[in-house]
Amino acid sequence: MAGNTFGKIFKLNTFGESHGEAIGGVIDGCPAGLELDFEAIQNELNRRKPGQSEIVTQRKEPDVVEFLSGIFEGKTTGTPIGFLIKNANQKSKDYSHIKDVYRPSHADYTYDKKYGVRDYRGGGRSSARETACRVVAGAIAKQFISTIKINAYTSSVGDLFLEKPYQDLVFTNIESNAVRCPDDDVAEQMISKIKTIKKQGDTIGGTVTCVLQNVPIGLGEPVFDKLHAELGKAMLSINAVKGFEIGSGFCGARMLGSEHNDLFNADGTTKTNLSGGIQGGISNGMDIYFRVAFKPVATIIQKQSALDNSGNIVEMQGKGRHDPCVVPRAIPIVEAMAALVIADYFLLNKLTKI
Amino acid sequence: MAGNTFGKIFKLNTFGESHGEAIGGVIDGCPAGLELDFEAIQNELNRRKPGQSEIVTQRKEPDVVEFLSGIFEGKTTGTPIGFLIKNANQKSKDYSHIKDVYRPSHADYTYDKKYGVRDYRGGGRSSARETACRVVAGAIAKQFISTIKINAYTSSVGDLFLEKPYQDLVFTNIESNAVRCPDDDVAEQMISKIKTIKKQGDTIGGTVTCVLQNVPIGLGEPVFDKLHAELGKAMLSINAVKGFEIGSGFCGARMLGSEHNDLFNADGTTKTNLSGGIQGGISNGMDIYFRVAFKPVATIIQKQSALDNSGNIVEMQGKGRHDPCVVPRAIPIVEAMAALVIADYFLLNKLTKI
């Protein structure tokens, strides 16, 4: 109920504040007998971690995952997988300057009003640091559904759009540049834009496109738990996300039915795929693709007015080493959440027929 | 698990196929002591029902709700509220022509593949008819959270956009025209466009904007169950929805942090509201507003190719009285789903502090 659990069968329950001793989680419902590639898990964490390139935050966090249970002799045992990621710098900083201050467009104010108390150090539970736990679980989910290919990439930074459809992109290029855009020319422009923004002490938004290929037919539960509804929730639960569209998305709302309908081939595939691989909430075997909008990071290195908890408007200035654009580091998080949804619905779908 | 339940505390579990004997549901977790306005409930159903204007389907369905339990002497008793809406025409039609045919961009194919069996009459469970049950439950939820104002309206039909921000609109105008757009000039154009499309036997998409006002501070659960994540899931679960954005949405992804941050007033309100009334997944007391994209209805009255279940491409033509644009009838559904989310999170929020 309290919002720290994701999934129905393949479940992730996370805990941890950004400056507590550790963050971590429990993965429950992962089937037994899955041989884990631990290097691949750590690699996903490394894709997310701070300090990996000059266009992301320069904080140093090793982000090493430790597994505590549920794995024996390299394989999952069907029992819950407990894991920890220690917080490296949790005692190193002085947060007294934000103790009584609500930063604009952060969760400081709402947490304080909701709970009457908050761990103000580095955003506490509302920090995007918690997404590291999602990446751990998503990395295991990816291994469980290894025949399904999940690729996310940066499709825009501010007004700079990657105009090519995903079919024209080479996904293996995604990791070849710091901004994780598979088109090198556009990537260069994006990187340059982010550097400029960073110099200004400002931040910028962007979008991530994610493509799921080789998804089996039949994933998704009708009515309230449609596959794209759950994908949408998964994405909207990531910090800074403001929008989600699947298939034709908002463009589809401008089209005619005669344009939009995906006509069948004799083998059940469709000639077009404006549906985005999902019909009636259930996957049809075509590629699933969706787009996620991220707002600019709220912490900027410029003077801004803020509110203190006595009702005074005060001036503050972000310190520290924050991301000028969250999108490059969001790529593995989007993939992880997609993997968690697919793994969960893959299991649910085993229960559909006698 | 099977996707027919919505909500955590204030829960709706629905059942029913479009051409079975009845559709209906169970509302569980509605607190005791709520005096119900039954006319208001039926009125919401009437806003959704077919045949209410010339731009919607001309099918006749009385859509009368019957309550079977959970209400005594006009008040909720805290026990489950069972209800039924009988299907008026369930035996009147011959569906043999679609028995073995998968219509393009419908759920026929995916249901058949997933379940190995389907009730092909009128779309069965995948028909939007099930949304009538959402409207019933949403109407009760609205009464439970009656201090919160929920207004949805048509903000675009195809390329025709209502450009005014919601603050410049008079919500009491929404019901004054058939397309449910509160600006009469734009409404007229939309209606005319839909009529043209209808004559062509085609359909067209559109968007709905929804505004929640007077929402208390503190609704929303952190991390996975952020308020806008649940609203997004609620909307994406409605038939034909392809996109959702909250606050600045996809536009926010083009902005700078220095533009996007909502600076505080001394009373905790904010000068701007690009966040859309939610910070860190928790309502901050400002208006919540979001936009929902609907694709064009898949049933068109034109010849189209379809697939039969023996793997042959066949020609088919939609018959019957379908909606040329789903958006006007979707307005009460969007409001209902918003009300269900808010009622649920309102209850959850009672458990936050000692």
Add this chain to the structure above:
Amino acid sequence: MAGNTFGKIFKLNTFGESHGEAIGGVIDGCPAGLELDFEAIQNELNRRKPGQSEIVTQRKEPDVVEFLSGIFEGKTTGTPIGFLIKNANQKSKDYSHIKDVYRPSHADYTYDKKYGVRDYRGGGRSSARETACRVVAGAIAKQFISTIKINAYTSSVGDLFLEKPYQDLVFTNIESNAVRCPDDDVAEQMISKIKTIKKQGDTIGGTVTCVLQNVPIGLGEPVFDKLHAELGKAMLSINAVKGFEIGSGFCGARMLGSEHNDLFNADGTTKTNLSGGIQGGISNGMDIYFRVAFKPVATIIQKQSALDNSGNIVEMQGKGRHDPCVVPRAIPIVEAMAALVIADYFLLNKLTKI
């Protein structure tokens, strides 16, 4: 949350008061493709219904189940199965005499205190009438797990015990007498005892033993959702149940480990079965057997003191046609709840291994 749903995958959500228009429910998560035997379902309801013999209540309720959805051409479709049982006599009686009175050992007082309002007619939601819905769902569950044999029988009435172990009984005899005890001699004594009690206007308690045979190995989830924990909850949720024991039960608490341990045969079966077919919360393929204690029905046809809602002790006398002993009619309810648990855990167990 509100307590009207049972099961995780194979789920039953019920509604209805004893004197409302109807009771009913939604069965969600029943796999598609199950060919239903409707006569068998109605037969289970008939086993539970009032008026079937002279030792049970003489009320007349036809208890005919109507299915509204989720079934097409005789088979389940994987969508929710909505059903109704109309209340025959709901308007026939005058309940003003208990309107303001809390009957001893009924739920009148606690419902009123909890909800601030209650449907006082015939016990409302707290009436055992709701168990008819359990029987419907259980009957479908039985058909889903048809290879598993579920047999419950009356093992005691008051101090009259059926001393034989279940292995010495012929389960096909259970339905041969009104008290549902498979030993004819003991049955006769029980029937005679119940008749005497009935004449005195009194009621009497008893126990039900239930045996599950041919259960596959592996059902049950470790730690909190052990198979016997869920069976226990299922049984304790039945009206009037005060105790549950599995395998050796309370007798096991008097034994030594050297006596109690079930030694293995080479094929994995065990020489004894004091464990009751469950080890570590997981079925081991041996018979599962448990015993359920029912208190005497609270409604007696004798003068008793009661409390009114103004705080006065008043004299009252039960009227009407109540069961002198609930156990014979509880047999199909116990079986139904067992079937629901097993069907649910059978489905869950499909998700255990890759």
Add this chain to the structure above:
Amino acid sequence: MAGNTFGKIFKLNTFGESHGEAIGGVIDGCPAGLELDFEAIQNELNRRKPGQSEIVTQRKEPDVVEFLSGIFEGKTTGTPIGFLIKNANQKSKDYSHIKDVYRPSHADYTYDKKYGVRDYRGGGRSSARETACRVVAGAIAKQFISTIKINAYTSSVGDLFLEKPYQDLVFTNIESNAVRCPDDDVAEQMISKIKTIKKQGDTIGGTVTCVLQNVPIGLGEPVFDKLHAELGKAMLSINAVKGFEIGSGFCGARMLGSEHNDLFNADGTTKTNLSGGIQGGISNGMDIYFRVAFKPVATIIQKQSALDNSGNIVEMQGKGRHDPCVVPRAIPIVEAMAALVIADYFLLNKLTKI
């Protein structure tokens, strides 16, 4: 789904094997603002831990709980409370002798059949070591519902019964002896019996009685989630439990209605309390009391036959330092599970009325 989570609102999700690196859990849904007494939490763990007296196992496990999140400046923050208990001796032993052997009346066989793999070291996940996590969460739950008094005690060891009703006992005596029986004479006999059994390398069962006092009226959800049904499930989920009875329990099944009904006093209390403080699944403000049956521990220090995973019957002998009687150490576990149920239902009950 996978059985490692308990509770609906106040939730505990545990992980960990007896000989992995650590066991631990996440407590989610504990309201914010609760000032924690850490000493009291550790004290509960100490009541459960091995080696505390000569009648329990002499293993050495410090069982120190470390909290990782959800607590700030001594108070709960409403975010999930992650915690760990490190396993002291996890690498110290050689388990190769049981690697391929299924011990009788343990979960070795069923885990292996269910999951196809198991962590055989010390019972892995099926070890009662996981109950330490329940005690941690239960200790926090106790502090949350601190006005409710929860007292469990040993009411029998083998055939040795504490015959006095709980009203005649002084609960502060419970901790005064090693067996946790509040009557010193009976306690002495029990201790002596356990010592004798231990010398024989055998084990013995027993029962625990638990009394909840000062419970508010209204806890419990009708129909499937009756308060005693959830208490029953909670208790039956504890390792070695075979039976549960509430109020009059199995004795109640031998009584007449005229004897069993609890007549009211004018203030709503009842003259007798055979119901055990619960009517219709909802607490009535009277004491809740129940009894839990524990079978004898399966590990005995005598030669026994076992099965190996090649289908051979082999001879084995339990080694190590096991409990001759589990009941004394089960007391804090029973209390913890009761506290978790009550805390959860206390929160749920806040949502009952408008």
